[in-house]
Structures are given as structure tokens and as C-alpha cells.
Amino acid sequence: MGKLFILSAPSGTGKTTVAQKLLSELADFERIVTYTTRKPRPYEQPGIDYVFISKEEFEKKIKEDFFLEYANVYGNFYGTPKEEIERITQKEGKDALLVIDVQGAFKVKELMPDAITIFLLPPSLEELKRRIEARGYRDENLEKRLSTAHDEIPCARFFDYIVVNDFLNDAVEKVKSIIISYRVERERMLKEIEKFRLNKEIVIMVKGGKCYVKET
Numbered sequence: 648m649g650k651l652f653i654l655s656a657p658s659g660t661g662k663t664t665v666a667q668k669l670l671s672e673l674a675d676f677e678r679i680v681t682y683t684t685r686k687p688r689p690y691e692q693p694g695i696d697y698v699f700i701s702k703e704e705f706e707k708k709i710k711e712d713f714f715l716e717y718a719n720v721y722g723n724f725y726g727t728p729k730e731e732i733e734r735i736t737q738k739e740g741k742d743a744l745l746v747i748d749v750q751g752a753f754k755v756k757e758l759m760p761d762a763i764t765i766f767l768l769p770p771s772l773e774e775l776k777r778r779i780e781a782r783g784y785r786d787e788n789l790e791k792r793l794s795t796a797h798d799e800i801p802c803a804r805f806f807d808y809i810v811v812n813d814f815l816n817d818a819v820e821k822v823k824s825i826i827i828s829y830r831v832e833r834e835r836m837l838k839e840i841e842k843f844r845l846n847k848e849i850v851i852m853v854k855g856g857k858c859y860v861k862e863t
């Protein structure tokens with residue numbers, strides 16, 4: 648079973664940018680592509696950034712219980728498909744990354760308490776504004792996104808980890824280390840030790856040998 652990591656932050660902080668770097672640098676790691684009724688931005692690719700669907704299709708999927716959670720964010724619907732989490736973490740045994748807004752992160756954590764939550768903080772509100780503007784298209788929700796950030800930033804202290812996204816590479820390294828630390832935790836290592844490139848003799852010793860300090 649893979650683990651679900653939830654990456655959240657006020658819009659414009661750099662979640663998508665950090666996620667893209669993480670995905671290119673970590674093996675056995677896949678992003679859950681969420682669904683939205685928002686129109687694609689010029690640089691966005693359908694099926695990679697989001698699955699873009701109409702409001703009618705979204706409403707149909709709500710009725711079919713397709714989403715683990717969904718929300719109306721800045722006038723558009725966004726939803727997390729249940730079956731993708733299952734495919735990645737259960738069928739394929741990989742770790743999954745969910746990039747989601749703050750209210751959605753709380754909802755998913757409530758439904759899946761084992762998920763690990765990471766809050767990305769902008770270094771300042773001025774920099775956050777600059778980043779939203781720097782995305783290179785006119786954002787009609789700029790003021791709304793900034794005022795929502797005031798409400799969202801205090802939520803950081805309810806997350807498992809808080810990472811400041813000042814310098815991109817530093818932030819990516821920190822998030823990566825959260826994921827890697829989880830992967831090498833004792834319980835997980837012991838359960839999945841056969842998966843690692845390890846000599847059989849060492850596997851047997853670690854799993855069943857006697858620790859001479861503790862077990863004489």
C-alpha cells in the first residue's frame with residue numbers, strides 16, 4: 648500500500664510548481680489528477696494538469712459518488728476522484744500526491760486520517776501577489792485569492808508539516824525529505840524490506856535475527 652501525501656497552500660504559493668519538480672525527482676510517486684469545471688489556462692494540458700469537464704458532467708459525477716470530496720473554489724468546481732487514489736496507492740502500491748486547496752485538504756484528512764498533510768507557505772503576501780500576477784495571464788480572482796490567503800495561512804498549524812516556499816529548490820528538497828523519511832520509517836521498512844535491493848541474508852537478519860544488545 649502506498650501513502651497519500653496532501654500538498655496544500657494558498658493559491659499562487661507554488662504548489663503546482665513544487666509538485667512538478669517532486670514528480671520528476673521521485674520514483675514510485677504519482678500525482679492524482681483532479682477534475683475541474685474551470686477553463687484551461689493557456690499552458691495547461693488536459694488530463695495532466697486537470698481533467699477539464701463541463702458543469703453538467705461534474706454534477707453527474709457528484710450524483711454517481713465519483714468524488715472523495717469536491718468544492719467550489721473561486722466559482723468553479725474541483726473534485727478528487729476516489730478511484731485514482733485507489734489505483735495509485737492500492738493497485739499499484741505507489742505513493743500518491745494530492746495537490747488541493749486548504750478546505751479540501753481538511754476534508755480528505757478527515758476521511759483518510761493516515762494521509763500526511765503538508766502546508767506550503769509563501770514567504771510574504773507581497774510575494775504571493777507577485778506570483779499570482781507572474782502566472783502570465785489576467786487572473787480575475789486576484790483580490791479574492793489574496794483575501795482567501797489571509798484565512799488559509801492560519802490553517803498551516805493544523806498540518807503535519809509546514810514548508811516555506813521561498814527558494815524553490817529548498818522547498819522541493821524539504822518536501823522530498825518528508826516523503827523519503829516516511830519511506831524509511833522502521834515499520835514500513837520491516838513490512839516491505841523484500842522490495843529493496845538487499846542481500847537475502849541481511850533481510851533474514853534484520854527481520855528475525857537477535858539483536859545482541861537487547862536480546863541476549
Ligand code: ADP
Binds near residue numbers: 657659663778783815
Ligand atoms: P499554485 O499551484 O500554488 O497556485 P503555482 O505553482 O501555479 O502556484 O505558482 C504560481 C507562480 O509562482 C508561478 O508563476 C510559479 O512559477 C511561481 N513560483 C512558484 N514557486 C516559486 C518560488 N519558490 N520562487 C519564485 N516563484 C515561484
Ligand code: 5GP
Binds near residue numbers: 658659725727746750
Ligand atoms: P487553480 O484554479 O488555481 O488551479 O486551483 C484553485 C484551487 O483549487 C487550488 O488551491 C487547487 O489546489 C484547488 N484544487 C485543485 N483540485 C482540487 C480538488 O480536487 N478539490 C479541492 N477541494 N480543491 C482542488
